[in-house]
Amino acid sequence: MTTDKPGFTTDAIHAGYEPDSLYGPINTPIYASTTFAQDGLAKLRGGYEYTRVANPTITALEKTVAALEGGKHGVAYASGMAATDVLLRIHLKPGDHLVMGHDAYGGTWRLIDKVFTRWGVEYSVVDTTDVDALAAAIKDNTRLIWLETPTNPLLSVSDIAAVAAVKGDAKLIVDNTFASPYLQNPLALGADVVLHSTTKYIGGHSDVIGGLVVTDDDELEEELRFFFGWVGPIPSPFDAYLTARGAKTLAVRMDRHCDNAEAVARLLEESNLVSQVLYPGLESHPNHEVAKKQMTRFGGMVSVRFASEEAARTFCLSTRLICLAESLGGVESLVEHPATMTHVSAEGSQIEVPRDLVRISVGIEDEADLLADVEAALEAVARL
Missing domain, CATH: 3.90.1150.10 (Aspartate Aminotransferase, domain 1)
Structure with a gap:
């Protein structure tokens, strides 16, 4: 029986890249160039001008992980924490509130507690496996629900669909690092955004740091690209290549x-x-x-x-x-x-x-x- 949608491993190997017409390399080339020749004034060849804005090797990785998550857009960053920081800055402003789990990753909590509170952001810590408790923690100024499932390090599992049902106007971000796209797809369960530290299972070989955000939201993708290019928390093409190679297996x-x-x-x-x-x-x-x-x-x-x-x-x-x-x-x-x-x-x-x-x-x-x-x-x- 055939289907329109390729299987997971087929996407892991093929989504995001096809051998080019010049030499036909099976693996995505490492485009180790900071800048790209243009065919005229503001006439970009293939849409690339400068690697801090976009790079073909990085694009291929983004498309691969987006396909694995069943999402429309993927944007790669230099680390999982860089991706976390960008998501928090996009969604929060002074006076806003977020809800996070009581056993969240220490680095995420540290960034929120030590940096974002200085900017006037408020947060509440709850047991996110208790949907009633989570719903009770949502305020009029709650803009974000930050969910890890399974959590690091207590391996609590929250019901993503149930949380999505009570989130109201807040955006639901799910850190899917522990599960990986192979075991869990939060977008299909009602999440607005999926976050990965690709350093972990997607890269899989303890040899490359990276982060990646997946979403179906077109406007959010534009903002993610804004931070990618204008701020510059980007992965190197070599890091993107290593991560994509890991994703294949x-x-x-x-x-x-x-x-x-x-x-x-x-x-x-x-x-x-x-x-x-x-x-x-x-x-x-x-x-x-x-x-x-x-x-x-x-x-x-x-x-x-x-x-x-x-x-x-x-x-x-x-x-x-x-x-x-x-x-x-x-x-x-x-x-x-x-x-x-x-x-x-x-x-x-x-x-x-x-x-x-x-x-x-x-x-x-x-x-x-x-x-x-x-x-x-x-x-x-x-x-x-």
Whole structure:
């Protein structure tokens, strides 16, 4: 049976680029040029004049990720935080209000709390899995609802469609970094904007920083382009090429990430040394049913709480194959202690994370090797 819409992996490989007529390169060329020859005064060849405004390599990446999200427009940025900053500046002005989750990514909270509040922006922190609580937090001056699902690092899952139904005039932005477009498509569920740190699963190899915004809104796309060109938070053509290359294998990588994460989560849940395993694919997860409804699978991230901070630290320091490092979404497995690493800036705040929490980005190594490493780390915890 044929369909008008190509499959996900077909889009990941082909959307956004076709071999050009000059040499026919299969891969998108890296257009390492700051400027482009023009065919006359203000007559642009192919629509390109200056890389800070647009570049063919970057355009190809934007079209690819937009296709994967089922969106009309994609705009790439130098990092996920650059994309976050642009979205906040577009949607907020002094006196405006936003709602965000109580377990949001520390970098997002830090930007809002330390920078945007100086500009007179107000924000409320709520449990976004509680739609009634979220709706109650919306004010007359609420312009933005910032949703992560699953969240970083507690892996809470919010019902995107339910939030979209109560958002009113506020714009709903969904950070889809943890799920990736392969597992979840927020635009189809009512979101206005989708955000990715392409550093993570889309790039997938821990070798390139980037961010990308996808939307169906034509006016918003114009504003996103304004910031892209006039302010200049742009990715380099080489970074765009690396990210697009990573995106081609997103589906096959995500399947392996999910397989391994499910196995690691089950092993941890069986241990009497563990207080709680936070993985949306487990029936014990408080938002399991919502995750089943809006995700195709449950991702490669596993968070786990131990009986004490000492136990959590010991686990992090006892893995050998799983590397102690920040970030996530790469082919290699990583472990971290959020309270002292990625989320240390949130200490004492409304989004402070438990000190007994460990976050694992489960890679695509052989399952048996990962399980053996987790078991060895648990044995170290047992010796405390």
